Amino acid sequence: MTKSHITASSYRGRLAPSPTGLLHIGHARTFWIAARRAAEHGGQLIFRNEDLDPQRCRPEFVEAMVEDLRWLGIQWVEGPDCGGPFGPYAQSQRRAYYLSAWEKLRDAEMIYPCTCSRKDVAQSASAPNEGDDEPIYSGRCRPKAYVATAASAVPRKRSDAEPATRAAQPAGVNWRFRVPDGERITFTDLHLGPQHLIAGRDFGDFIVWRRDDVPSYQLAVVVDDAAMRITEVVRGADLLKSTARQVLLLRALGLPIPDYYHCDLVRDRNGVRLAKRHDALSIRRLRELGRSPEEIRDGEYQVG
Numbered sequence: 001m002t003k004s005h006i007t008a009s010s011y012r013g014r015l016a017p018s019p020t021g022l023l024h025i026g027h028a029r030t031f032w033i034a035a036r037r038a039a040e041h042g043g044q045l046i047f048r049n050e051d052l053d054p055q056r057c058r059p060e061f062v063e064a065m066v067e068d069l070r071w072l073g074i075q076w077v078e079g080p081d082c083g084g085p086f087g088p089y090a091q092s093q094r095r096a097y098y099l100s101a102w103e104k105l106r107d108a109e110m111i112y113p114c115t116c117s118r119k120d121v122a123q124s125a126s127a128p129n130e131g132d133d134e135p136i137y138s139g140r141c142r143p144k145a146y147v148a149t150a151a152s153a154v155p156r157k158r159s160d161a162e163p164a165t166r167a168a169q170p171a172g173v174n175w176r177f178r179v180p181d182g183e184r185i186t187f188t189d190l191h192l193g194p195q196h197l198i199a200g201r202d203f204g205d206f207i208v209w210r211r212d213d214v215p216s217y218q219l220a221v222v223v224d225d226a227a228m229r230i231t232e233v234v235r236g237a238d239l240l241k242s243t244a245r246q247v248l249l250l251r252a253l254g255l256p257i258p259d260y261y262h263c264d265l266v267r268d269r270n271g272v273r274l275a276k277r278h279d280a281l282s283i284r285r286l287r288e289l290g291r292s293p294e295e296i297r298d299g300e301y302q303v304g
Helices: 025-040 059-071 095-107 217-227 237-253 283-288 293-298
Strands: 012-015 044-047 111-114 174-177 184-189 193-198 206-209 232-236 259-263
Touching: 012 025, 012 232, 025 044, 025 232, 025 259, 025 283, 025 293, 059 283, 095 111, 095 174, 095 206, 095 217, 095 237, 111 206, 174 237, 184 237, 184 259, 193 237, 206 217, 217 237, 232 237, 237 259
Parallel strands: 012 044, 232 259
Antiparallel strands: 111 174, 174 206, 184 193
16 A cells, blocks of 8 residues: 655544544543644644434534543644534535445445345444444345456446446445455554455455445545545554455545554453443543543543
8 A cells, every 4th residue: 555655744633533422531542642643743633523323423422522522632623613624524414425425436336235134234324343343244235247356346347137236326225335355455554563454354345325324434434534634544443444444445436545543442451342331431420520631641540
């Protein structure tokens, strides 16, 4: 993967929380690292509200995450609260961008409609994590006219008997991206080092648009990072597989590939990754208990 040199003045990092619950200390550490890296590079930090899922995202969580991040001492130069040249900065307002990308993938026959039920494949609009990472798809709905391989990243021409799907809108079915089976996806993580994942083995055809007409996390993130000119993505190590998927999407859409820095996950004393359900360790709760921003940023707390 070839990259251009990123100068200090061109560095653009981002914070991209999802308002599906209160932010916890794991988020605090990741976002503080993102802010620190932007400062170290003399660059800019952009705030994006990833409120894709209308069923789970709530306005009160948007207000809480902005307030909590400000309380932690994190500052950004663009975002839904302050504007900027690449807005809007809330994903719920960026449907046109995602639809344009879906159309491009559809026209290139890099995606296909999938009618498998939720029982067949677990699906969520939120960022995947260790417990619910998208399972490898069986290929049940993959068109027989095309078998993606590392040697062929472009679908062959269909016969008249196998017309391409020309849906005008994505709603009603899941749309999956055809991964090039057997291709080795590589990238060098700036924290964890060289990463290698095999398409079709470590991850399979993945959803880019849900049947309930919501674009997936994978698609929205790559479109927004490119549109907002993000040069480095800082996030948790649970998203390494998502990065491999997103590299394929970026390549298919002809978009630049940013650098990646995957942070170590914060875990409790039993080794369980912290999640938003750990309300006792939310930033809001720790604030109520009298913890200081410095204590939370520096990890001076007891993870139960």
